[in-house]
């Protein structure tokens with residue numbers, strides 16, 4: 504990617520990126536049409552030098568790193584810490600299964616290492632199912648994700664809320680708002696401190712555009728209801744949009760205008776390379792094999808004074824998280 508204008512050293516928190524300083528859009532890269540053959544990620548990842556300016560965004564993986572010995576949650580936290588990364592998203596995508604001893608160990612390790620822990624709930628969640636049993640099971644899956652995460656000492660329970668199933672967007676929105684507010688209230692009532700973070704989704708059939716989720720968070724007015732902003736999904740869902748400095752800046756302004764400045768102060772972000780078609784997301788890719796313009800995203804995040812966690816969901820996991828962290832640190836002044 505060509506060298507671009509450096510982000511000014513003094514980032515003015517809260518100041519929207521000024522369009523006149525926007526770097527030129529990079530020429531779109533070719534995205535492989537088909538999923539690559541399974542490749543192996545072995546070897547020693549190249550650890551980044553410590554930052555000269557403190558990181559305001561921490562990077563890590565969605566799921567256990569490839570180079571973690573036993574692929575369990577405590578080992579994942581230890582390995583990410585060794586690599587100088589700072590976030591671990593536990594993937595409960597096929598069910599919330601974690602032993603109480605593992606929760607205790609993750610909790611101890613996150614306190615010792617400073618690695619921040621988040622969680623991704625099961626894929627089988629649809630809070631707009633037309634079958635009440637499925638809605639009830641979906642509610643339980645969200646609650647269990649948040650409860651397990653709380654036991655691990657983490658925050659930010661991410662999940663895909665559900666599907667439109669041919670119903671009108673407003674009808675689905677109204678139901679989702681009710682459901683998500685009720686889940687946030689249930690967690691608060693039982694003293695669970697975890698924030699519920701429904702994710703911006705990658706397909707048009709899935710509920711969860713940034714517009715819907717920021718509106719929902721504003722209208723529901725629950726302090727423990729946030730958003731997971733998956734920039735790759737937003738890019739894919741729009742069929743290739745939202746991939747320039749100005750567009751990222753506008754997305755961040757929408758979040759700030761609707762959900763307040765604090766929403767930019769503890770962001771739960773997902774980022775990876777992504778392949779997409781007319782219907783949106785196809786599958787994840789490594790960032791440098793994709794057209795995901797992560798450098799301009801980081802410029803916009805830095806210029807808007809954003810802080811929080813960036814979970815990398817690329818096939819390369821920690822290898823890609825380190826690439827992203829390096830790019831972020833370069834742009835953030837070292």
Ligand SMILES: [Zn+2]
Nearest residue numbers: 623662663702
């Ligand atoms: Zn997800």
Ligand SMILES: [Zn+2]
Nearest residue numbers: 702733773816
């Ligand atoms: Zn995601």
